Amino acid sequence: MTIEAWLQAAIADAERRGLPDLKPMLETLARATATLRGADFNDRADGGSPRASGLAPRGQGGVW
Amino acid sequence: MMTIEEFGRRLRAREITSAQVTDECLQRIDADNPRLNAFIRVTADEARRQAHDADREMAAGHDCGPLHGVPISIKDLLDVRGMPTTAASRVREGHVAARDAATIAHLRHAGAVFVGKTNLHEFAFGTTNEDSAFGPARNPHDPSRSPGGSSGGSGASVAAGMALATIGTDTGGSVRIPAAACGIVGLKPSFGEVSIDGCVPLSGTLDHIGPLTQTVADASLVYHALLGDAHAMPPAPLPLHSVRLAIPRAYFLDLLDDEVRARFEEAVERLRRAGVHMDEIEIRHTADIASVYLHIVLADAAAYHAATLETMPERYTPNVRIRLEMGRYILAEDYVRALAGREVLRREVDAALAQHDALILPTLPIPAPPIGAASVPVGSKTEPVRNVMLRLTQPFNVTGHPAISIPSGRTSAGLPCAVQLVGCRMQTDALLKVALACEPQITPGPSPRSGNVGG
Numbered sequence: 001m002t003i004e005a006w007l008q009a010a011i012a013d014a015e016r017r018g019l020p021d022l023k024p025m026l027e028t029l030a031r032a033t034a035t036l037r038g039a040d041f042n043d044r045a046d047g048g049s050p051r052a053s054g055l056a057p058r059g060q061g062g063v064w
Numbered sequence: 065m066m067t068i069e070e071f072g073r074r075l076r077a078r079e080i081t082s083a084q085v086t087d088e089c090l091q092r093i094d095a096d097n098p099r100l101n102a103f104i105r106v107t108a109d110e111a112r113r114q115a116h117d118a119d120r121e122m123a124a125g126h127d128c129g130p131l132h133g134v135p136i137s138i139k140d141l142l143d144v145r146g147m148p149t150t151a152a153s154r155v156r157e158g159h160v161a162a163r164d165a166a167t168i169a170h171l172r173h174a175g176a177v178f179v180g181k182t183n184l185h186e187f188a189f190g191t192t193n194e195d196s197a198f199g200p201a202r203n204p205h206d207p208s209r210s211p212g213g214s215s216g217g218s219g220a221s222v223a224a225g226m227a228l229a230t231i232g233t234d235t236g237g238s239v240r241i242p243a244a245a246c247g248i249v250g251l252k253p254s255f256g257e258v259s260i261d262g263c264v265p266l267s268g269t270l271d272h273i274g275p276l277t278q279t280v281a282d283a284s285l286v287y288h289a290l291l292g293d294a295h296a297m298p299p300a301p302l303p304l305h306s307v308r309l310a311i312p313r314a315y316f317l318d319l320l321d322d323e324v325r326a327r328f329e330e331a332v333e334r335l336r337r338a339g340v341h342m343d344e345i346e347i348r349h350t351a352d353i354a355s356v357y358l359h360i361v362l363a364d365a366a367a368y369h370a371a372t373l374e375t376m377p378e379r380y381t382p383n384v385r386i387r388l389e390m391g392r393y394i395l396a397e398d399y400v401r402a403l404a405g406r407e408v409l410r411r412e413v414d415a416a417l418a419q420h421d422a423l424i425l426p427t428l429p430i431p432a433p434p435i436g437a438a439s440v441p442v443g444s445k446t447e448p449v450r451n452v453m454l455r456l457t458q459p460f461n462v463t464g465h466p467a468i469s470i471p472s473g474r475t476s477a478g479l480p481c482a483v484q485l486v487g488c489r490m491q492t493d494a495l496l497k498v499a500l501a502c503e504p505q506i507t508p509g510p511s512p513r514s515g516n517v518g519g
Contacts, residue, residue, distance in 0.1 A: 001395065006393075006395065010393040014389070032354065032358050039355075042401055
């Protein structure tokens with residue numbers, strides 16, 4: 001699941017559950033997840049490096 | 065307030081009794097707890113009974129060890145048989161512990177006297193102690209400021225002389241942060257050394273239990289008692305000229321309050337002059353620390369709280385509830401990535417320590433923040449309070465390395481600053497030897513420090 005798709009689904013679910021305050025928190029989490037997925041310690045099936053592919057810049061741990 | 069070491073000397077010289085010192089702590093609680101809100105429950109009658117029993121046993125020649133008769137406070141996240149464990153939450157209403165947590169049983173065996181259970185950030189899920197069903201605990205150095213958290217009531221209780229020591233828990237810095245904010249010593253042992261049985265969890269893979277005390281020697285005494293070794297004495301300090309420390313400047317010194325930075329550099333210079341060998345090292349993946357920590361702690365906490373988030377969400381404080389809910393959206397694949405990142409960071413800290421006895425860095429990038437502040441100035445920037453308070457402590461919950469916070473002086477406003485030493489995994493005793501050697505240089509002024517601000 002892409003981060004964009006995950007974020008859309010999560011925000012929609014939070015609103016359905018009556019938790020609109022979660023939206024900015026989920027957006028923050030999405031930035032942290034992008035950092036995590038972009039780290040060069042992640043193994044990939046094609047043998048490539050996420051950071052080399054430019055998936056995410058470093059250092060966006062996010063505010064939570 | 066005397067240290068545990070001084071208490072022990074005077075108790076065995078029959079200059080004082082446990083009952084006298086326990087009464088002094090209880091009087092201090094009566095006087096200052098309305099102002100500081102450090103305690104959720106004060107167990108005065110039980111403490112007096114325990115203290116009299118301790119005195120009677122000592123008179124009969126039965127010495128339980130260095131904690132015999134010592135008044136201690138307990139974070140209200142640990143089970144003490146027959147008492148509620150509130151975790152500072154209405155979610156826990158009606159709970160009464162059937163038995164002692166493993167650590168509490170060890171302290172009881174060591175002869176400690178329990179004066180009460182201390183306030184905390186609800187379910188230990190925060191760094192300020194503001195979100196508590198019992199209201200915020202306050203910093204004895206300035207009651208308009210946070211004592212840190214999550215073990216904020218614990219830190220305040222020792223700094224204000226309400227107990228000679230306290231037991232806290234540390235998932236992202238919750239022993240070391242309040243120790244730094246309150247001007248006392250806080251020890252997070254190596255992960256897995258001290259049993260977390262009977263402790264309400266935040267994250268089973270990040271949680272640690274450790275002491276907050278006035279001195280490193282006292283922390284050593286309580287740490288060994290928590291392990292079940294009631295008679296252990298502090299190890300001998302390393303000779304200073306043989307101590308090798310490493311400063312991880314990148315990331316760890318990038319974002320600091322100016323006065324915190326000054327107190328750190330002054331402590332480093334005093335150590336250097338005293339003969340300590342200093343190197344500078346780099347830990348490569350520091351940019352990934354926050355995201356790794358966040359994905360582990362949120363997912364672990366959400367798993368524990370999922371049922372009560374469904375059945376009694378209104379009983380949580382709003383801020384803690386919303387953060388717990390955030391964890392319910394973390395994908396399994398991202399949790400696995402975070403676990404992989406943890407292993408990388410663990411190996412990098414191991415490597416940084418291969419040629420050194422400890423890392424040295426500040427504990428808390430800022431002095432204790434004002435209660436209610438969402439963000440604080442740090443140097444030329446403004447940063448969210450939670451992020452900045454966790455920044456220098458959470459790495460070693462992720463990696464599991466033992467770490468100890470030692471006071472390093474005050475700001476011009478009189479707020480404590482602190483230095484952190486980080487040792488090799490599963491070698492907390494070796495870290496204590498380094499800390500015992502370095503403490504007189506890190507902490508300016510006479511020892512034990514004048515960190516007590518009660519009364």
